[in-house]
Amino acid sequence: MIPAGAPGEPTAEEAWAAAHPWGLYVHIPFCPYKCAYCDFVAVGPGPRVARWHDPYVEHLLAEAAYWRDRLRPRRPPVSIFYGGGTPTLLGGARLGALHLGLAALFDLGGDAEVTVEANPGTAGPRDLAALRAAGVNRLSLGLQVAQDRLLAAVGRLHGRRDFVAAWEAARAAGFRNLNVDVMYGLPGQTTADVDETLDLVASLSPEHVSAYGLQVEERTPLHARAARGEVSVPGEDAAADQWERVRLRLGSIGLDHYEVSNFALPARESRHNLLYWRNAGWLGLGVGAHSHWRGARWRNTPRLAEYRDGVRARSGAWTRDHEPPDAARRRSEDAFLGLRLLREGVDLAAYARRHGVSLGAAFPGAVERLVADGLCTVSGGRLRLRPEAAAVGNRAFAAFV
Numbered sequence: 001m002i003p004a005g006a007p008g009e010p011t012a013e014e015a016w017a018a019a020h021p022w023g024l025y026v027h028i029p030f031c032p033y034k035c036a037y038c039d040f041v042a043v044g045p046g047p048r049v050a051r052w053h054d055p056y057v058e059h060l061l062a063e064a065a066y067w068r069d070r071l072r073p074r075r076p077p078v079s080i081f082y083g084g085g086t087p088t089l090l091g092g093a094r095l096g097a098l099h100l101g102l103a104a105l106f107d108l109g110g111d112a113e114v115t116v117e118a119n120p121g122t123a124g125p126r127d128l129a130a131l132r133a134a135g136v137n138r139l140s141l142g143l144q145v146a147q148d149r150l151l152a153a154v155g156r157l158h159g160r161r162d163f164v165a166a167w168e169a170a171r172a173a174g175f176r177n178l179n180v181d182v183m184y185g186l187p188g189q190t191t192a193d194v195d196e197t198l199d200l201v202a203s204l205s206p207e208h209v210s211a212y213g214l215q216v217e218e219r220t221p222l223h224a225r226a227a228r229g230e231v232s233v234p235g236e237d238a239a240a241d242q243w244e245r246v247r248l249r250l251g252s253i254g255l256d257h258y259e260v261s262n263f264a265l266p267a268r269e270s271r272h273n274l275l276y277w278r279n280a281g282w283l284g285l286g287v288g289a290h291s292h293w294r295g296a297r298w299r300n301t302p303r304l305a306e307y308r309d310g311v312r313a314r315s316g317a318w319t320r321d322h323e324p325p326d327a328a329r330r331r332s333e334d335a336f337l338g339l340r341l342l343r344e345g346v347d348l349a350a351y352a353r354r355h356g357v358s359l360g361a362a363f364p365g366a367v368e369r370l371v372a373d374g375l376c377t378v379s380g381g382r383l384r385l386r387p388e389a390a391a392v393g394n395r396a397f398a399a400f401v
């Protein structure tokens with residue numbers, strides 16, 4: 001059941017949500033190619049795909065207006081994140097116009113973080129200038145690795161030089177808050193490759209780095225190739241070694257390891273992603289987008305035509321898998337999401353105040369086991385995941401599921 005912004009006595013969940021910032025996620029499902037490991041809601045190029053670009057922007061604005069009228073947020077979002085897919089495939093002018101439309105609908109404040117994901121080759125100087133002019137103040141660029149042979153092996157059509165050109169264009173356009181995505185554990189990736197990628201990253205002086213180990217997801221071309229024995233990914237020990245190099249090197253260039261997979265200069269943490277990890281509210285727009293609003297969760301259909309028909313009819317029928325607020329789920333989420341934030345961790349007193357029960361009582365024996373296993377520490381009233389254990393964080397998160 002999707003919550004309406006009905007007047008009346010707020011529930012505890014509504015009161016909590018109203019007192020906390022929220023964000024807007026906008027999914028742009030178009031890509032210039034389809035990567036072999038990708039299981040996101042993203043469509044590669046095709047003669048009919050580009051025809052969706054203009055209507056899709058209209059559908060996003062229609063969905064936004066629907067939710068604004070129905071949910072009636074009491075404050076503007078603190079962040080908007082355009083993810084995908086490759087949002088910049090829409091072009092700077094179209095994407096800028098979409099942003100201005102959403103900013104007007106939600107009375108966006110001037111200090112909001114506005115992030116656009118981009119891939120090399122999809123954002124030229126004019127696009128970047130249009131995004132800046134519209135109010136975009138952060139870009140997230142996908143490098144992944146610095147070796148063209150590895151990029152080609154997973155179906156990414158850009159090379160190292162394309163990435164560096166995109167990065168320099170972003171700086172030249174005035175972006176002072178840039179993220180670079182890197183990956184480890186790719187088929188054929190060696191520790192020397194990882195070091196070379198980190199050398200390139202260090203030379204760029206990024207404000208933020210997201211570093212992810214490759215997950216071979218089912219129903220992807222890479223999974224099929226691995227199942228046929230055509231490619232092999234580094235084993236667990238090799239991937240752990242690569243991760244350790246990533247962690248130590250990024251720390252050595254002044255980036256704080258503030259979340260399991262994320263590193264930032266001081267005050268450059270991703271405000272948008274902090275909302276997710278703090279289990280705050282967000283509204284997801286577009287195909288495949290997920291929402292978390294006043295404790296309820298739902299997701300949108302991944303099908304473009306179904307999405308179009310639903311938003312045109314203002315029926316709400318484009319949403320799926322509704323989960324009402326659930327106190328037990330919230331106790332679990334607050335614990336394992338909090339652990340993802342390495343510096344913040346779980347504030348044990350705040351947890352008990354919010355849930356009316358201590359973490360120890362909600363999950364008997366869990367904290368003691370995690371500390372005994374060397375995965376977590378307790379100090380200053382907070383439970384924290386040890387940075388060295390970030391690569392095996394799932395073992396700690398499982399204690400609260």
Ligand code: SF4
Nearest residue numbers: 031034035038042085
């Ligand atoms: S660019 Fe990203 S969203 Fe697009 S196909 Fe590759 S991994 Fe998927």
